[in-house]
Amino acid sequence: MDDKNFNQTFANEWIRIIEDPSANIRENDLYPLIREWVQQTKAKNILDLGCGQGICSTKLGDSQISYVGVDPSPDLIFRAKELYSQDHRTFVVGNVYSLPFQNLHFDAVFSIAVWHLLSDIAKASSELSRVLKDKGNFLIVTADPNQYPTWTEKFADQKLNGQIFSGTHFNSDGTTSIDTLYLYSMDEIISSFNIAGLTITHIQVVRSLVAISGYKT
Numbered sequence: 571m572d573d574k575n576f577n578q579t580f581a582n583e584w585i586r587i588i589e590d591p592s593a594n595i596r597e598n599d600l601y602p603l604i605r606e607w608v609q610q611t612k613a614k615n616i617l618d619l620g621c622g623q624g625i626c627s628t629k630l631g632d633s634q635i636s637y638v639g640v641d642p643s644p645d646l647i648f649r650a651k652e653l654y655s656q657d658h659r660t661f662v663v664g665n666v667y668s669l670p671f672q673n674l675h676f677d678a679v680f681s682i683a684v685w686h687l688l689s690d691i692a693k694a695s696s697e698l699s700r701v702l703k704d705k706g707n708f709l710i711v712t713a714d715p716n717q718y719p720t721w722t723e724k725f726a727d728q729k730l731n732g733q734i735f736s737g738t739h740f741n742s743d744g745t746t747s748i749d750t751l752y753l754y755s756m757d758e759i760i761s762s763f764n765i766a767g768l769t770i771t772h773i774q775v776v777r778s779l780v781a782i783s784g785y786k787t
């Protein structure tokens with residue numbers, strides 16, 4: 571999967587992965603991390619970039635927070651609505667490169683396991699910053715640059731073109747898909763946030779991921 575491939579095969583595979591009991595491993599680290607961050611931000615309205623099938627909407631800790639999940643896959647947004655729709659939770663089809671929201675709209679923005687799928691993190695960071703209020707908080711959880719082999723070893727037919735990795739993923743329905751990962755250095759990730767006016771205050775490794783948080787300067 572990458573930021574140009576939002577077809578039904580990809581959506582079905584992600585739904586299977588995240589709704590499989592093995593994904594409960596996230597309850598040990600990722601979801602507590604999101605909950606603690608939400609608590610610290612005291613945000614009243616939150617945006618989830620690349621929300622997938624919407625699971626993170628249920629992990630905020632405070633059920634009264636207004637939550638918007640955005641994802642380019644209509645199939646994933648359909649599933650999110652089916653599973654998690656509530657008055658204060660909205661799921662919208664949209665792309666991080668052109669977010670369908672006004673400037674300075676959200677108190678806080680987070681994104682889980684999306685940034686390493688993006689071909690243009692500068693543009694994504696700039697859009698994040700645009701929709702975030704001044705002093706608003708952000709949290710990006712992405713593949714840890716120090717652990718890229720852990721990510722790439724899962725694929726067959728591996729190819730590396732500069733920092734663009736592609737490989738074959740064997741889907742559970744017997745089909746295959748070519749996935750692309752963008753192997754950014756930590757310096758590139760940090761610099762794209764800084765250029766977008768986002769100040770980083772904390773970086774923490776979570777399994778093979780890294781959680782980067784801060785605020786809009």
Ligand SMILES: C[S@@+](CC[C@H](N)C(=O)[O-])C[C@H]1O[C@@H](n2cnc3c(N)ncnc32)[C@H](O)[C@@H]1O
Pocket residue numbers: 572573574576584588619620621622623624625626640641642643646664665666667681682683684687688
């Ligand atoms: C690994 S899934 C993570 C889903 C969700 N954040 C979670 O952790 O459960 C990656 C998600 O990023 C989304 N994505 C990929 N490119 C995107 C883009 N350009 N804009 C927004 N979302 C994107 C995909 O559609 C997919 O739902």
